[in-house]
Amino acid sequence: MQAKWRDASGAAISHAAIMARAARADAVLLGERHDRPDHHLWQAYVVAGLAAHRPVVVGFEMFPARLNAVLAEWVNGELDEAAFLEKAEWGTVWGFDADLYMPIFRLCRALGLPMAGLNVPRALVRAVGESGWDGIEPADRAGLTPAAPSPMAYRQFIFDLTGGGRPDRKAQSAADPAFDRFIRAQEVWDRAFATHIVQAKADHPDALVVGIIGMGHLQFGGGVGFQLGTLGLQDSLALLPVAEGDAMPAPGAADGVCLLPRLPPQG
Template sequence: MFQKVHRLFSKRVHQYFPVLLSMLWLLSINAVNAATLEHKDQQAVLKWLQQYQPNVLHAKKSTTFSNFINQIANKEVILVGEIHDRYDHHLTQCAILKSLHERNPKVALGVEWFQQSFQPVIDDYLAGNIDEATLLSRSEYYERWRYDYRMLRPIMQYAKANHIPVIALNAPMELTQKISKGGLAALSPSERAQLPQMIAPANEAYRSRLKQIFAQHMGSDKAKLENFLMVQRVWDATMAHNISRFLKQHPGWQMIALTGSGHIIHGNGIPQDLAQQNPNLKMATVISGTAGDVQAGMVNYVVQTQPLDLPATGKLGVMLDQTPTGVVIKALMPKSAAMQVGLQKQDRIVGLNNQNIQNLSQILQQLSQFAPKEVINLEIARTGQSKPLRYRVTLQ
């Protein structure tokens, strides 16, 4: 499991630095040896969940999923970890949400995927005032989170259909970017006020784990290390604060919080922050994995899952940058679909299948609808060309 959590952290490490934050490889990231599920709509997902009864490890003993739900039903907070690109982890989260909601209508869902400043957008989506495409665009989901939204759709659709509040837990990216460069001191007073007043340093065990990850990917720069650690703690503390605030405002409610596993294992991060704010809080930590992955004391419960995936989507094989003028190609993968038809660095994508493209959200939403080997039509603005160039691209 450490390797899996390390993989989660290592993906997030690169988000501390603006140049890497601004780019995205449009390549598939599939779980190793994952079975593919043809979940074409919410009905198919719910039908699949009806037969989903994984074993659950608790205190080194195996129990049924039903017994697991019985054991956590009285908890005020259930922290359910994930590896962000694992569909089976998200299906487990959906199964837990569904099972607990069927017992208790006073259930709220907290998610790391959305940043707290976009709460009004989420509320509009849940109320039916905007559609999914508008939710993703206005929340800047693809600019800020970027994982395949198809994995999260069943959870969001279940919450919407059952009138479950969804709380944006995460800290604003604008602030964590600044902290990654200059620590908390880089924030203005108004920016600092958007974060919890108390952000404690990582304890020694947590700090040691994070230092290992930093050393492998970022070297030994001490100042950058401290900023890296602070960004992690800002994420933890902000999510814990938003969970606590909701529960204080809604006595008697239960919160299911979905976050990266690295924020909850070994009692560090969010669990520790919640316990400091409320020592009497009834809480459980849950991750997905297998018996061989588990270290003693990692979490309270391990739902035993196997890798599952959705059908692959077609890929251009480019690195994109969101600029003031639009979506620009920063790099092309060798032998990629984009390179084979003649797309170039610094090309600006202005249209896809006769729809205008102005931001990453638009192009990624469009591409998620196409399978490998399907053909799309791109319009490209290129320096030195007075008119847009048109390309037919067979996705890989």
């Protein structure tokens, strides 16, 4: 059965057409829910398809950039799986079941696709959320510049995603200044992922950079794609998976949505 895709407007688009468009981009951002095996298998299939078109570098939210040397050791065949996960501090820096992600890691190793960490220390995210960038010493900014303020559609999406206007919340709208602290923290991650994608592109100028990133960072014209644009990398696509029975993202949420058959229960 062929993959079924919808474009940004919600109209049907062929698998061949969207893959050809993605292969021409500077960066392709593949969303996920972290605990969904079907999402990670889809990501692996898309990476493999894009790698048939041109060189690919795969960036991962799951690893901080400081572990790039370990990722290179894995791709180069210098570590077995257990040693890789231990040396990459998997249980500390991420913690979701590694088996969810191993198909993508094994694919990168099999095809010789460079891997790059996209993340930064959580302490920086918390500190910027609390104090803003002005409260962070330049030496403690992990090489990041302050995030560009997010568009309102993205703020609204994050506000709704995190509970909307519940009576017990201090912030009662996406525009409420009381929501700024939360959105500042979200933007640190967005800026970090974008900054490291730009660096991966600079390190591999002829390659397409594919980001493996939680879908909450990719939607409604904001998040990583928006920050990439402010950093000068204009041609990026955000692609999302959605399984049968799951709610479809609203039109405009992403550049493409792939409709997946639901996997049977595990075990």
